[in-house]
Amino acid sequence: MTENGMGTHVVTQIAVVVKDMDKAIEAYSRIFGLPKPDVMLTDPTNAHATYRGVPTNAQAKLAFFHLGDQVDLELIEPVVGDSVWQEVLDKKGEGVHHIAFQIKGTDGVTDFLDRNGIPTIQQGQYTGGMYTYVDSEPQLGVMLELLENFDQDA
């Protein structure tokens, strides 16, 4: 057992990047017998996102299937702008994009990961929280996403 700089090991999302959201939703719904979820469009104006250190107006379509109580399957279709979503789709085609974890204290976790050779790739905000993608693939074989929901009472 070592220091747990992540503060958690409970995975909450498996994300798949796709070219055609409607087609992917149709396939997941048919194979798993699940209702078709709504498609959300990320808000590039309020995301204040940076991709590889540079501000970006990147936008994506998102949809979520609940694969049990712990884990959601997230579908991501990049729409516009430079992003790690488009980067992965261009480099590797459709496939698993990342696995996500709910964390507390993004700066502390990204410092820990940096010290372990895992730099931040993209960071941005969503309503009520922020997300961070880190370049863990060389060490772990998969990208991690850190999700931090801001304390409502803070």
Place this chain on the structure above:
Amino acid sequence: MTENGMGTHVVTQIAVVVKDMDKAIEAYSRIFGLPKPDVMLTDPTNAHATYRGVPTNAQAKLAFFHLGDQVDLELIEPVVGDSVWQEVLDKKGEGVHHIAFQIKGTDGVTDFLDRNGIPTIQQGQYTGGMYTYVDSEPQLGVMLELLENFDQDA
């Protein structure tokens, strides 16, 4: 809502294929603060495995980290023989190999998937059960594994 030919939508494993099991275990243990798991070697003699319809003596090292109560992270290092593990490593390098589901009635599920354009790639046995990998990547962006544990009372 459609027919659920899978019989479940609860994901139980995220598997990553790696070149060097010891190195991968070291990295996961360090980043997530988890104890190092034992490494298991699959038993090719009793697996009675077939890969793309042909019997194979494929063997792999396996290790599991619990990422919460629902989901394990499985590391796979192919050792010898033709297998979907070696195939994915050769084609795409280290990365997510599949996500797994505990099912009942493998034949019924593989029939349903076949009818939906998702053929079986590899099938074999382990102590107390059997596994099936199916070619769902073109439709879902990720390979599925079906795990069926045999009823102890049957």
